[in-house]
Amino acid sequence: MGLFGERHTFMGGLGPGDREALAGIGTRHEYPPYDTVVTEGDRTTFAVVLLNGWCTVWTPTERGGRLILALRRAGEVVGDMAALDGRPRSASVSTLGPVTGLVIPGERFRRFLAARPHANALMTVQLTERLRSADHERRALASMTVLQRLAERLVELADRTGLREKEAVTIRLPLAQHELAASVGSTREAVAKALRLLREQGLVRTGPGTLAVADLDPLRLLAAGQPHGTET
Structure with missing residues (x-):
């Protein structure tokens, strides 16, 4: 594991009915290259399902640079942690190229997961795999x-x-x-x-x-x- 985390995407694991329901609670948004999707520290709580393109998840360093924590691709969800717990954003997300995203308000996203056990389980697996990847990256920074x-x-x-x-x-x-x-x-x-x-x-x-x-x-x-x- 590393920057990518999960092998299978959240959207890829949903059935046709769940995908249709998810599309119905969000709004499509086009992001240009190197645009900001979410900003670390913000109190916004929307989640974004990536429909195409790539994003970086990153945090600033003390020297004014960036540490890229993860890469996210089409089918994955970004901004989900704040959508689920309502706390400030833990990292920033930026596009690598043109990206289309489905923007879902946090309350709607939580209701969607609560009403669909399979989708909720997929989100749990995604968060677990990302945690394992983060643990690996911390070990790599310390020892490699x-x-x-x-x-x-x-x-x-x-x-x-x-x-x-x-x-x-x-x-x-x-x-x-x-x-x-x-x-x-x-x-x-x-x-x-x-x-x-x-x-x-x-x-x-x-x-x-x-x-x-x-x-x-x-x-x-x-x-x-x-x-x-x-x-x-």
């Missing part, structure tokens, strides 16, 4: 080097979003280098150095707006702390 965390992140991105092209797996998610750094809790400079090491080993390929993994197995070894000719 930048190179290890980057290797693990690239494997995860390739496994979850990759497209096999010739002899490499192209990561399809539009993450800039500073966003990749934010996803491993490091600086852009440290991640650039780690990427250079991986390029020199022939494990990754980079270009303008592109990132491809040439060999996943050595990256898995690196993430596990087993060196493959690189130095941290």
Whole structure:
């Protein structure tokens, strides 16, 4: 587990009747790239079901940067914690590209879950998986080097979003280098150095707006702390 959390989305687990009922209590909204969906600390309580596109869940760092906590895709729900407990937002959510969302007022979302046990169970599973992922990320920040965390992140991105092209797996998610750094809790400079090491080993390929993994197995070894000719 890592940035993605759950393997199956909330919407994907709903039956046709539940999906139709959910669509009926929300309002579709179009978000442009790099727009803010929810802001950390706000007292708003609406939830947003992502119908297409990708979002980052992030929190600011003491140095003025960002730490990306999670990535969310179509079919997942963001803003659900505040919708359920009414407390201030625990993190911000921003779009990576154009996103269509179904905005649901918190009270309606709670009533929907209360009236549909299967949907409520799916939400519980989603929250549990996200908690497990958060625990893993905290351990990684405390015990793994930048190179290890980057290797693990690239494997995860390739496994979850990759497209096999010739002899490499192209990561399809539009993450800039500073966003990749934010996803491993490091600086852009440290991640650039780690990427250079991986390029020199022939494990990754980079270009303008592109990132491809040439060999996943050595990256898995690196993430596990087993060196493959690189130095941290």
